Structures are given as C-alpha cells and as structure tokens.
Amino acid sequence: MNPVLAAEAPGFLSPTGVEIAFLLVGLVTLAAAAVTVTTKQLVHAALWLVVALGGLAVEYLLLTAEFIAWVQVLIYVGSVVVLLLFGLMLTKAPIGRSPDADSGNRVAALAVALAAAAALVWVVVDAFRTTWIDLDGPAQGATRVSGEILFRHWVLPFEALSVLLLAALVGAIVLSRRDRTESGPAQEGKR
Amino acid sequence: MNDALDVALRLIVVFAVFLVLPLVIGQTEHKVMAHMQGRLGPMYAGGFHGWAQLVADGVKFAQKEDVVPANADRRVFQLAPAVALLPYLLVLIVIPIGPSTSAVGQVIDAGIFFALAVMAVGVLGSLMAGWASANKFSLLGGLRTAAQLLAYELPMLLAAASVAMAAGTVSLPGIVNAFEWWWLPWQIVGGLVFFVAGLAELQRPPFDMPVADSEIIFGAYTEYTGLRFALFLLAEYAGIVVLCGLTTVLFLGGWHGPFGGEGLGWVWTLLKIAVLAFVVIWLRVSYPRLREDQLQKLAWTTLVPLALAQIALTGVVKVVM
Numbered sequence: 083m084n085p086v087l088a089a090e091a092p093g094f095l096s097p098t099g100v101e102i103a104f105l106l107v108g109l110v111t112l113a114a115a116a117v118t119v120t121t122k123q124l125v126h127a128a129l130w131l132v133v134a135l136g137g138l139a140v141e142y143l144l145l146t147a148e149f150i151a152w153v154q155v156l157i158y159v160g161s162v163v164v165l166l167l168f169g170l171m172l173t174k175a176p177i178g179r180s181p182d183a184d185s186g187n188r189v190a191a192l193a194v195a196l197a198a199a200a201a202l203v204w205v206v207v208d209a210f211r212t213t214w215i216d217l218d219g220p221a222q223g224a225t226r227v228s229g230e231i232l233f234r235h236w237v238l239p240f241e242a243l244s245v246l247l248l249a250a251l252v253g254a255i256v257l258s259r260r261d262r263t264e265s266g267p268a269q270e271g272k273r
Numbered sequence: 274m275n276d277a278l279d280v281a282l283r284l285i286v287v288f289a290v291f292l293v294l295p296l297v298i299g300q301t302e303h304k305v306m307a308h309m310q311g312r313l314g315p316m317y318a319g320g321f322h323g324w325a326q327l328v329a330d331g332v333k334f335a336q337k338e339d340v341v342p343a344n345a346d347r348r349v350f351q352l353a354p355a356v357a358l359l360p361y362l363l364v365l366i367v368i369p370i371g372p373s374t375s376a377v378g379q380v381i382d383a384g385i386f387f388a389l390a391v392m393a394v395g396v397l398g399s400l401m402a403g404w405a406s407a408n409k410f411s412l413l414g415g416l417r418t419a420a421q422l423l424a425y426e427l428p429m430l431l432a433a434a435s436v437a438m439a440a441g442t443v444s445l446p447g448i449v450n451a452f453e454w455w456w457l458p459w460q461i462v463g464g465l466v467f468f469v470a471g472l473a474e475l476q477r478p479p480f481d482m483p484v485a486d487s488e489i490i491f492g493a494y495t496e497y498t499g500l501r502f503a504l505f506l507l508a509e510y511a512g513i514v515v516l517c518g519l520t521t522v523l524f525l526g527g528w529h530g531p532f533g534g535e536g537l538g539w540v541w542t543l544l545k546i547a548v549l550a551f552v553v554i555w556l557r558v559s560y561p562r563l564r565e566d567q568l569q570k571l572a573w574t575t576l577v578p579l580a581l582a583q584i585a586l587t588g589v590v591k592v593v594m
Contacts, residue, residue: 125404129349132397149443152386160393161426167400168419177346177407225383225443 104144111137122179128166135159149225283379284366291362295510300327302510302554309558337499344407345496353405354497354504357398360391361511368518369446371528371539377446384445385433388519392474395508396422399476399483402505403493414492417483417565418476424572425473425480431580432467435587436460436523449527456526459590463583464524466576468549471516473568475509477553479560482568517549518542525549 114133121127135158142151185191232240303326306312319325341350367384369377381387396418403415437443439460440451473480484492494505521527525545528538563571 123346125346125349129401148381149383149386152383152390156386156390156393156430159397160390161423164393164396164400164419164422167397167404168416168423171400171404171412171416171419174412175404177344177405 100144104141107137107140107144111141122181122184124175124180125167125170125177128163128170131166132159132163135163146224147228149228287366288362291365291511294514295507296327298510298513298550298554299506300324301550302557303327305551305554306558309555331503334499334503339499339501340496342407342496346405346407349401349405350496351501353398353402354501354508355398356401357395358504358508358511360395361508361515363391364388364515365511365518367445368515368522369449369527370518370542372446372450380444380446383443385437385443385448385523388445388515389430389433392512392515393422393426395512396474398505398508399493402497406493406496408496410489410491411493411495413489414483414495417489418493420565421473421476421480421483421568424569425470425576428466428572428576428580429470429474431577431584432463432470433523435463435580435583438584438587438591445522449522449529452526452529454526454529457524460524460583460587462579463587464520466580466583467524468516468520470572470576471520472553472556473572475512475516477509477513478557479563480568481562482565485562513550513553514546517546517553520549521545 111134114130114137118127118130118134121130135154139151139154139159142148142154304322315326315329316323318329341347364387366379367377367381367387369380371377399418400415403411403413403418406412436448439456440448442448442451476483484494489495494502497505521542527545528542530537530541
C-alpha cells in the first residue's frame with residue numbers, strides 16, 4: 083500500500099461501526115452463498131440465495147448506494163428468485179434431500195469460481211486501492227448521482243448492455259418457439 | 274428532539290398504523306360485502322350490527338391448534354407467514370400521509386423502488402408456503418402465484434416509472450410535492466394499470482386464481498391453521514392498505530385536495546386510501562374470477578402495452594413542456 087496515501091486515510095485498526103457492520107454482513111452473505119451451492123435441498127438452495135442476494139443489497143446500502151440496493155432486491159430477490167422457485171415447483175422439487183443434486187463438475191466449478199473471485203478482487207483492489215467513501219457527507223450513491231454518472235460518462239456501455247439484453251430476449255423467444263414446427267402448436271405461452 | 278427517541282416514536286406510530294388499518298379494512302370488507310350481496314351474516318357479536326365479529330374471529334384463530342403437516346418442510350412452513358407479512362410493514366414506513374416531514378416514517382431517496390422491491394419480497398412467503406406444505410393444491414397455488422407475480426410485476430414497475438418521469442424524482446414525498454391537478458388525466462392510464470397490477474400482485478379477486486377456493490381449496494395456504502393462517506389474511510389486508518396508499522401517493526396527489534390547507538393534508542390522504550380500499554372490496558363482490566390464461570393475457574397483451582404507451586405519453590409531454 084502506498085504509505086503516503088495510507089497516512090491520510092483512516093487506519094484499519096480503529097474501524098467504525100459501519101465498517102464492522104459491512105464486514106459482518108459480508109461474512110453472512112458469503113456463508114449463505116456457500117450453503118446455496120452445497121445444500122442438497124433444492125428449494126433451500128433458492129431460499130439461501132435470497133439471503134445471499136439480500137446481504138449484497140445491504141452491503142450496497144452501507145456503501146450509500148441506495149438506488150442500486152433497491153434495484154438489487156427488486157430484480158434479483160423479487161424476480162430472479164421467483165423465476166427459480168417457479169422452475170423448481172414446476173419440476174416438483176421434493177421436500178428433503180435430493181440425492182442426485184450433485185454435479186460431477188464440482189472440481190471444475192470450484193476452480194472457475196475461485197478464478198473469477200480472484201480476478202474480481204484483483205480488479206477492484208487495483209481500481210480503488212485506498213479510496214475512501216466519506217459516509218458522513220452527502221450520499222454519493224444517491225439516485226441522482228448514479229443517474230448523472232450513468233448517463234453522462236457511461237452511456238455507451240449502458241447502450242451496449244441494452245443491445246445485449248435485447249439479443250438475449252430475441253434469443254429466448256426463438257428458443258421457446260422452436261418446437262412449433264416440430265410437433266404441433268406449442269402450449270407454453272409464459273416466459 | 275432526541276434522534277433516537279424520534280426514530281423510536283416514528284416506528285411505534287407506523288407499527289400502530291400497521292396494526293389498526295388492516296383490521297379496519299377487514300371489518301369494512303365484512304360489512305360492505307354483506308350489504309352488497311344482501312347477506313345477513315353474523316349480526317349478534319357485540320350487539321350493534323355484529324361489530325365484534327372480527328374480534329371474535331381473531332380470538333378463534335388464536336385458540337386454534339397450530340398444525341404443521343407431517344411431511345412438510347417444518348422451518349420453511351413456519352417461516353412463510355412472517356415473510357409474507359413483514360414486507361408490508363416495511364413499506365408503510367415510507368408512505369407519506371402529509372406534507373411535513375413528521376407525516377412520514379422515514380424519507381427514502383429511492384422511495385418508489387424501495388416500496389416495489391419490498392412488496393415483491395412478500396410474495397416469497399406465498400411461494401414458500403406453497404412448496405413447504407407438501408400438498409398438491411398448495412403447490413398449484415404456489416405455481417400460480419409465481420406465474421402471476423412475474424406477469425404483473427412488469428406493468429406495475431412501468432406505470433410507477435411513468436410517474437417518476439413526470440415528477441423528475443423517485444422519492445415518494447418528492448412526487449407528491451410535484452403533483453399538479455392535471456396529472457390526474459395525464460397519468461390516468463398508468464394509475465389504472467398500477468392499481469390493477471397491484472390487485473393481481475395481492476391476489477385479490479378478480480385475480481384470486483392462486484387461492485381459488487372452488488378449484489384448489491385455498492392455494493398455498495391450504496395447510497395453515499390458527500394464528501399462522503390469520504397472519505396470511507392480515508398480510509392480504511395490509512397489502513390492500515399499502516397498494517391503496519401507493520396509488521394515492523403516486524397517482525392521486527396524496528395530501529393535495531380541492532380545499533383545506535396543508536394542515537388537513539393527512540385527512541385527504543386517508544380519505545383517498547379509504548375510497549380506493551372500498552373499490553378493492555367492491556371489485557371483489559362484483560367481478561367473477563379470471564381464468565389463468567385470461568390472467569396472463571391481460572397482463573402481457575393489455576397492461577404492458579398500456580403502461581408502455583403511458584411512458585411514451587409522459588415522455589412526450591415532458592419534452593414538449
């Protein structure tokens with residue numbers, strides 16, 4: 083760490099309440115995520131995922147990114163997990179353990195997860211180093227600030243992402259309509 | 274005033290509102306339905322008009338045995354009512370009923386998103402109940418709940434986004450502050466879409482397919498008894514309060530009224546909420562239940578296009594003016 087910057091920034095040895103809370107919520111989130119991928123009970127995995135995603139939202143909140151936090155809850159907890167549960171119910175996920183809820187790719191998955199985590203941690207650490215968020219001042223993650231940054235400085239990535247999502251949407255429609263030509267009219271009209 | 278005391282006081286008031294208003298709506302529903310359908314119903318409890326019937330019902334629920342089916346997933350089954358009820362308590366915190374800062378539990382910068390996000394979490398309770406009961410009717414109810422939520426979440430969000438665009442803010446008090454009387458005709462389509470989608474999210478008739486009693490007994494709540502069942506019912510009434518409150522704040526101008534000063538703002542808010550709640554009950558007694566395919570069709574082919582058209586209209590008016 084750069085000693086000059088470190089002298090200006092608050093030390094690690096006298097953490098504030100927010101920092102301690104951040105750390106604790108992070109531990110809970112990590113634990114919930116670990117349970118999500120290791121539990122043999124399918125629906126429990128989905129419910130632990132709710133805890134993990136909710137924990138992430140709390141982390142965003144602690145970093146004053148209020149808007150991002152609520153969107154996280156709205157999209158992931160409110161829609162993605164509901165979609166997951168819908169799928170699990172549709173396939174009649176049993177109550178209790180599913181002995182076949184395991185994958186032969188466990189080692190490969192672990193390797194990919196660790197590599198992805200390492201890459202993310204490295205990028206974030208390298209990008210921010212000793213930047214400190216002033217939690218007492220005006221919220222830096224307020225909706226207005228987020229909007230201005232997004233649409234002033236990051237418009238191009240934003241548009242590229244929307245094109246990607248559009249492509250995914252079209253792809254989903256094409257995939258779900260495929261069997262219409264093969265075996266009579268498809269019944270499935272839902273997402 | 275002392276900060277901690279202030280927060281505690283606000284939370285106590287919100288909690289009191291959370292305890293009282295849903296029961297008031299429950300009582301109103303009993304009586305309004307009875308009058309509209311010409312049903313006599315229990316008229317003895319308490320003497321006048323059977324006003325104490327709700328209390329008697331509560332006592333009955335509290336006395337009943339709390340049964341968990343043998344094959345059920347115990348912990349998820351027991352947790353589900355709390356997951357269904359608590360989000361509505363959280364949403365009540367951000368709904369402003371008057372113009373001053375003391376008339377709202379807590380001002381949140383992204384209030385609309387907070388309210389909609391937390392409301393969506395409440396549905397997880399129904400899904401958990403549906404799966405954990407180990408009952409095929411419950412499972413069917415859970416499935417229908419999930420399908421309905423996925424379909425109606427989108428138009429609700431789009432309609433809310435239209436108001437946020439019009440006001441130029443996503444904070445709930447900010448939106449009411451920006452309200453002008455001509456927003457009423459301007460945002461009427463969005464308001465209708467929001468209200469209808471909200472009804473569907475609450476699984477109120479005519480969108481009560483997930484709990485259709487003549488088909489799947491009581492959907493996800495079939496196996497529940499006693500207090501836990503009462504909590505689900507309470508969640509439904511709390512949901513009505515929250516939906517009517519949000520519709521009032523977003524589309525009907527909250528505390529703005531044709532006469533009366535700022536001081537009477539909270540009366541207007543409560544009056545609008547009461548009228549909307551009456552409409553919710555009215556719809557229940559007058560409309561037949563929509564079939565599952567009709568439900569999906571209404572959401573995807575009517576509400577979503579209408580909401581998108583409303584957003585386009587809002588954008589055009591906003592740019593032109």
